[in-house]
Amino acid sequence: MAKKHILIVPGDGIGQEVTAVGKKVLDKIAARFNHEFTYDEALIGHVAIEATGDPLPAESLEKMKNSDAVLFGAVGHPKYDNDPSAKVRPEQGLLKMRKELGLYANLRPIKLFDELLGASSIKPEILKGADILFFRELTGDIYFGEKGRKNNGDTAYDVAEYSRYEVQRIGRKAFDAARTRRKKLVSVDKANVLESSRLWREEIQKLALEYPDVEVEYQFVDATAMILIKEPTRFDVVVTANLFGDILTDEASQIAGSMGMLASASIGDGTGVYEPIHGSAHDITGKGLANPMASVLSAALLLDISFGLKEESEAVISAVDQVLKKGYRTRDIANADTDPSMILGTDAIGEEI
Numbered sequence: 018m019a020k021k022h023i024l025i026v027p028g029d030g031i032g033q034e035v036t037a038v039g040k041k042v043l044d045k046i047a048a049r050f051n052h053e054f055t056y057d058e059a060l061i062g063h064v065a066i067e068a069t070g071d072p073l074p075a076e077s078l079e080k081m082k083n084s085d086a087v088l089f090g091a092v093g094h095p096k097y098d099n100d101p102s103a104k105v106r107p108e109q110g111l112l113k114m115r116k117e118l119g120l121y122a123n124l125r126p127i128k129l130f131d132e133l134l135g136a137s138s139i140k141p142e143i144l145k146g147a148d149i150l151f152f153r154e155l156t157g158d159i160y161f162g163e164k165g166r167k168n169n170g171d172t173a174y175d176v177a178e179y180s181r182y183e184v185q186r187i188g189r190k191a192f193d194a195a196r197t198r199r200k201k202l203v204s205v206d207k208a209n210v211l212e213s214s215r216l217w218r219e220e221i222q223k224l225a226l227e228y229p230d231v232e233v234e235y236q237f238v239d240a241t242a243m244i245l246i247k248e249p250t251r252f253d254v255v256v257t258a259n260l261f262g263d264i265l266t267d268e269a270s271q272i273a274g275s276m277g278m279l280a281s282a283s284i285g286d287g288t289g290v291y292e293p294i295h296g297s298a299h300d301i302t303g304k305g306l307a308n309p310m311a312s313v314l315s316a317a318l319l320l321d322i323s324f325g326l327k328e329e330s331e332a333v334i335s336a337v338d339q340v341l342k343k344g345y346r347t348r349d350i351a352n353a354d355t356d357p358s359m360i361l362g363t364d365a366i367g368e369e370i
């Protein structure tokens with residue numbers, strides 16, 4: 018029997034709705050497998066700014082550090098997107114959480130459930146067999162380098178920076194994972210243009226010498242963007258920088274059918290954080306339309322990676338699979354052939370799972 022303390026951090030928008038379903042699934046697992054999961058909640062993002070003025074209050078960070086794992090939702094609010102001069106933004110909470118918890122590796126599995134072949138506009142024959150694990154570096158790059166304005170505010174800059182150490186530690190995680198899979202690693206950079214990418218490639222090349230059993234391919238990010246939708250089965254493990262990983266995994270979500278299907282695990286020095294890759298989606302917030310499967314699959318990653326509960330994790334993935342096999346869909350993964358009575362809202366599909 019495992020005794021674990023899980024912090025629920027719903028954040029903004031649909032984060033609240035989908036995280037509630039993820040927690041219910043964890044409750045069900047605890048009951049079925051005789052574990053004891055205790056919970057607490059914390060604020061982040063816009064809701065934290067509204068309550069305290071701070072996108073990541075010290076109390077939230079403290080609770081994160083003292084938990085066995087965090088199930089997180091999303092941050093963001095359109096009011097900041099339309100106000101570029103806003104000094105305090107929800108996303109600052111997310112970046113600070115990653116930095117403070119040392120979450121340098123963001124694992125984003127691109128898992129295509131068989132039933133969702135045809136859910137996106139990519140042809141099924143191109144998608145069949147696609148199974149990719151992205152490692153997005155999460156605490157460096159242009160997100161964390163110096164940023165500012167000069168020339169009386171008429172010029173803005175964001176510096177992309179990587180140290181050898183930062184590349185090595187994410188690279189090693191990706192090589193180790195490739196060893197447990199199909200032993201193929203694609204390292205994505207822009208080394209024909211960017212100095213930070215040249216250092217990235219140097220370090221991955223050095224690591225490759227330690228992993229002679231792993232076949233390594235180096236791609237420029239623009240080529241990867243094309244190959245992902247042209248030949249997704251070419252990829253096994255992909256390792257890349259923060260910004261490239263952010264963009265490429267949104268693109269890769271179309272391989273899985275929808276952003277609503279993609280879970281992620283952020284791991285590093287301390288407490289692991291598990292979250293859907295999607296944002297707060299205020300256009301559908303409060304309507305009960307959000308697909309909670311990314312949150313449920315994030316809970317599966319939490320059980321496996323932070324708690325070592327493999328069977329429980331597989332039970333969750335299998336539950337999602339069975340619900341899809343029965344024909345249930347949320348709106349984002351339905352198509353013209355879906356029987357409208359099988360299209361369920363957030364809570365209803367959560368109950369089925």
Ligand code: GGG
Nearest residue numbers: 090091092108293294295296
């Ligand atoms: N659950 C993911 C989320 O909240 N995304 C919103 C966001 O601001 N993402 C930026 C990033 O992941 O770097």
